[in-house]
Amino acid sequence: MITIKHNHEDGTLVYGTRKGDGVFDIIRKWENGNFRFFPSLRMIGLRNSRDRVADRWAINAAAKALREAGFEVTVEIDDEHRDHAQVLEDKAERLEDRRDALEAKAGRHAGAAAAAHERAHQISERFAAGQPILVGHHSERGARRDRKRMDQAMRKSIDKDNQAQSAAERANAVGNQMRRSATPTVTARRIKTTEAELRKIERSLEGYTRRHLDHQGKPIYIDPHEAATGDHREMLLARKAQLENQLEYDRAQLAAAVSAGEYIEWGKHNVHIGDTVHYWGIRARTVVKVNKVTVAVESGYSWPDKVKYTDIRRVECPHGEDGPAVLAPNQPAKKALGRPKVDVPKLDTEKLRATATMANNMTVGRDREAFVSPPAVVAKLLDLADVQPGMMVLEPSAGTGNIAAAVVELGAVVSCIELDQGLGRVLSERVPGANSIHIRDFFDMEPGEELFDRVVMNPPFSGGKDIAHVTHALRFLKPGGRLVAVMAAGVIFQQFKAAEKFRALVEERDGEFEPLPPESFAPATAINTVVVVIPAEQ
Known part of the structure; x- marks a missing residue:
């Protein structure tokens, strides 16, 4: 048995249905009533039917369609x-519940956005230092996977952040319309509208003739x-009964506002020509x-x-017995502060976007060996180089500019050399x-x-x-200058002729080797490295 019930407290709801019985598929159609499913109630019903007169057309259309489909249907309407x-x-209680739900929703989305943002940030560390993807290198597969995961996490954080902001805005908007509808000016306009609707209902109940x-004012035809x-x-x-009850309430509210001086009923009695x-x-x-x-x-x-009189806010009247007067309603007393505004901090995703864009644009061949210097390595190099403001600094094989950027921050003047044109654009x-950038x-x-x-x-x-790069770079030093370079750790123990000759050069110049922590360049490469410090030839 399917029962379609309507009363003003619950609205129009359908009882006796179960999932998969076909009822919703029938009455959801516009011609069969346009019913909807309410997840919060887990029931089928008509939207905006609570505290309204029953939509008998929709109810009867649904009942007819269900009966034609073989269902037994009863209709119960209570329009009291x-x-x-x-x-x-x-309504105020429902709005409070809705505000609570939206506030909780905003919090959930904000939490998910923050978690996704943090996940994307952690993955972006691989690319934040400017490390390009090396095509053909063993690290390429992992780098592309990380880039995809970072992009997915970033998109999720942006999407969830937008949802959180939207839910917060909706939560803050809940009740605004209701509070505005309670103001004396809006109440006065609603009274006029209600009175007009009641007059129309009276005419429809009694019947009327329209000419x-x-x-020229002569009748064309009469429409009874x-x-x-x-x-x-x-x-x-x-x-009619509902409107009369509403009208009684609104008139009492407006009378209270008039009595308190918060509203003035303007009309021919207090507005004059001039x-x-x-x-x-x-x-x-x-x-x-x-x-x-x-x-x-x-x-x-x-x-x-x-x-319209209901649109007037203030009147300056020069016709008073005691001279010009200004008539205006009193400002209503300020009410206690309501609930605090729902505020969800907006995520700053611009840095992540920039990193993602840079990662998408930086792809080089493995033969370039573009393993950029991580922040910890850069800090170590500059500490050993003792770069001072105003110094002239050269960075060969500058890559994406991690070292050069740090040199500029220290106030020195840097010149860069980079072979790859794509990396040069990023640089x-x-x-x-940078003072100059040479792509060669x-x-x-x-x-x-x-x-x-x-x-x-x-x-x-x-x-x-x-070894070849460092040896060539020594020629660009001023007397009293210093070269600091990252090198493969094998340079300090390998026995081939070039390595032995290089170690002798470092010793002759009173230079030194300082090992870096293992896997300082991971995950791009796991090769162990050292830093060499070589003073210029005197």
């Missing part, structure tokens, strides 16, 4: 309205409207005619504007304060008139390339 004060009290006239009958009459009678009326909060116009519902005011055109974006092979360059106080570098390692 509730007291308007009770309606508003229940359609031509431009019979008195309402059947379901239509029942709906009108229920609506008065200045203020309306819409900012406009002030002189009255030229007083009507029953409106006043005509000067507009600056050839015709006056009309202003120019990340180190806009370091070995094709010769020291000119400009020599450097410091050379700080992280060259390629394989096949003794680091």
